[in-house]
Amino acid sequence: MAFDRLVMANPYNGKTRYAPIGFSWTTFFFGIWPAIFRGSWKFALLMFLTAIATLGLSCLVWPFIYNRLYLNDLIKDGYRFKIAERNSSFEAISAYSRKVLPLYEEVSQ
Structure with a gap:
C-alpha cells in the first residue's frame, strides 16, 4: 500500500479524486487495471x-x-490538494510530486 493517499478536488467542476503516494502495489499485482479503473x-x-x-x-x-505520474496528471488537469488521509506533511508530498502542490480553494463563479 502507498504511504499516504491525497484527496484532490477540482474547484471548477467539483469532482474529487484520490491520489495514492508511493509504490503502487496495485499496479505491481494487477498491471494496467488500476489505471483503467x-x-x-x-x-x-x-x-x-x-x-x-x-x-x-x-x-x-x-x-x-505510476502514482507520481497520476498525481502530476491530476494537477495538470486542475485538481488541487485538499487533505492527506494519513497526515503526511505538505513538504514531503510536494517533494514526492516534484512540484509545488496547489492548495484547494473555492472558486467563486
Whole structure:
C-alpha cells in the first residue's frame, strides 16, 4: 500500500479524486487495471504498449512511477490538494510530486 493517499478536488467542476503516494502495489499485482479503473486511459495505453515492446519487463518499472505520474496528471488537469488521509506533511508530498502542490480553494463563479 502507498504511504499516504491525497484527496484532490477540482474547484471548477467539483469532482474529487484520490491520489495514492508511493509504490503502487496495485499496479505491481494487477498491471494496467488500476489505471483503467481510475480512468487514466493515457497511462493504461502507455503501460500496455511498453509491456508489449519490452516483453513484459516494463511491468517491473511501472509500479515505481505510476502514482507520481497520476498525481502530476491530476494537477495538470486542475485538481488541487485538499487533505492527506494519513497526515503526511505538505513538504514531503510536494517533494514526492516534484512540484509545488496547489492548495484547494473555492472558486467563486
